[in-house]
Amino acid sequence: MAADTPKQDAGVAPPTRGEGAHELDLAAVDLGSNSFHMLVARIGSDGLMQVIDRLREPVRLAGGLDSDRRLSMEARERALRCLARFGERIQHLPSRNVRVVGTNTLREMHQGFAFIETAEATLGHNIEVISGAEEARLVYEGVTRGLEADQRRRLVVDIGGGSTELVIGDAQGPRLLESVSLGCVVHTQRFFEDGSITRKRFQAARLAARVELEYLERQYREAGWDIAIGSSGTVRGIWRVLMAYGWADDEITREGLEQLIDVVIATGRISAIKFEGLREDRRPVFPGGVAALAGVFDSLGIERMRTSDRALREGLIYDICERNGGDAIRSESVLVTARRYSVDEAHARDVADTARHALSQIAKTWELQHPQCERLLEWAALLHEVGLSVSHASYHKHGEYILRNMDIQGFSQTEQKLVSVLVRLHRGKLSSTVLDGVPGAWAQPIKRLAILLRLAYLLNRSRKPGVVPAFALRATRNGLHLELPGRWLENNPLTCADLEREATQLKAAGYRLSFR
Structure with missing residues (x-):
């Protein structure tokens, strides 16, 4: 990017020139x-x-x-x-x-x-x-990739420091995804903050864990699973202690877990926990982790649980491969979301095609060459009408709210925010206040992508397939010139009027639009 481009901010790599060569x-x-x-x-x-x-x-x-x-x-x-x-x-x-x-x-x-x-x-x-749902998806990917490719249903439980992810899925992927506010750090702080461990406190912690899971208990039990797998440090730490006591082999059992609970309570204080197999850095949060796992066993009726040394980070590695190889997960998620909100898919694709054609002509001048720019523009075009499921009035605002707040598989919160802002700005005022909360390095690229989406929306406003002719688009630093063939504008007076209004809107935002 130009030397005065803001530094990278959270969530998505901003447009840059000269990405390094592919590394293994x-x-x-x-x-x-x-x-x-x-x-x-x-x-x-x-x-x-x-x-x-x-x-x-x-x-x-x-x-x-x-x-x-x-x-x-x-x-x-x-x-x-x-x-x-x-x-x-x-x-x-x-x-x-x-x-x-x-x-x-x-x-x-x-x-x-x-x-x-x-x-x-x-x-x-x-x-x-x-999001918690995306974390759950990545955990499931990390844990189950490489397992036998059969149709058995798996329950994957990942107890972290601040949340617990629970996923039921099969070889084709997750079927149920949930993330709850239950973790070894926060649970230990809540019930054992002064370091004291009593049976009464532990039972309260165990019950509180089950309360956190109450809303999903029936759905998960009815869905069922063939094997349960626990991942990450909390479950693996408990398993190692059970192994040291001889209360587990390759699985955590309910019987072994109950024996461990009695031993934890008998220590009386966190500082007295000196279990073989337990890392020192795990000791301060061990009681909360045991109570959380016991609550999961109670809520879901688990009797046996395998453990896995794979978790979120392995899922991230596989996700990098997927993104670099075509990004099928996020592309599919966009289509699923569009269909969920009954978007006119053919029209949305026309808008996306027009927006990509516009971008291809001015990407270099407007410094929008990073592949993520094209992806964001396409996703926003395919989703720009999700708000129509609420109301036609201000549907771009409804669309922004939906996309900002729902869980879209494969997307980070920042990516969802960027797409939602583009949807909000595809019509109406090009208000800079909508960009509040957008990472600084993305403020100008998103505004420029929004202008391209606005043009694509206007050129396809008649919703007639194939109505948009081949057009030429030239860019200056803060301006665009659109050239349409022959007498197209004369034959499409409504679009001509829309473009005149758009020129006024863009002028107020510091951009110039001319056309002929």
Whole structure:
């Protein structure tokens, strides 16, 4: 980009020139509520993952939030020191081969964007905050990829520091996805904050975990599963302790879990926990994790659970491969969303085709050459009429609200925000206030993409297939000149009037539109 382009901000790599050549190494960074993890791996031609490097640090981000969801300076510095070390390891990798995601604590942190901006500068790569549903999808992908390709249904449970993800799926993918506010850090803080462990406290923690799961209990039990798999540090830590006591083999059983609960309660204090097989950094949050897992067993009637050393970061590695190979998941999610809201798919595709044709002609002049620009423009075109399912009046505003707040599989929260802003701006005033909350580096590109979407919308307003002729579009820094063939404008007076009104709208926003 030009030298005066704002620095990269949260969520999506902003348009840049000269992306590095494709590298074999891929890196996934999981900024969890308890620990930060980094995985560097390579995917072979056979689709198998070869781990090159792993790093993990117990940052305890969730433990650094106060009652107002503000991050303490101590936790902030712990996190940044960790990211500086991670950044040194992956500084040579191009952005397309790296994904860094924040989960529950970054979702809940007050003014998290300020921390993320500093964290990105320290790490050297962008950070995406993902929804609980997207976290669950990626966990399922990481855990189940490489399992036997049969039709057995799997229940995957991932207990993190601030949230628990529960997924039921099969070899074709997830069928049920949920993320609940239940994690080893927050549960320990809530019930064992002073370090004391009593039977009464533990039972209260176990019951509270079940209450968090109550709304999904019936649906999950009715869906059913053939095998249950637990992933991530909490479940694996419990399994290692059970193995050390001889109360488990390759599975956690209800009987073994109940025996462990009695031992945990008998210790009396967190500081007295000295279990063989338990890492020291896991000890401070162990009681909350055991209570959370017990609540999951109770709620879903689980008797046996396998464990997996794979989780979110492995899912991220496979997701990088998918995105670099065509991005089928997000493209399919856009179509699913469009059909869910009864979008006129043929018309939406016409708008998308027109918008892409316009972009191809002025991308260099307007510095919109990054592939993500075309993807965002296409997604917004395909979804620009989702708000019609609510009302025709102000449907662009309804569409923005729907797309900003729903869970769209494969999308980060920032990506959804960018698409929703484009949908909001495809008609009406090109208001700069709509860009509030958009990462700084994306403010100008999104405004320019919105202008192209507006033109595509106007040229296809008659909704007649094939009505838009081949046109030429030239760009200056703050202007566009549109040339249409022959007497097309004379034969389409309504579109001509629309373009005249659009020129007035754009002038108010600092852009000039001319046409003939």
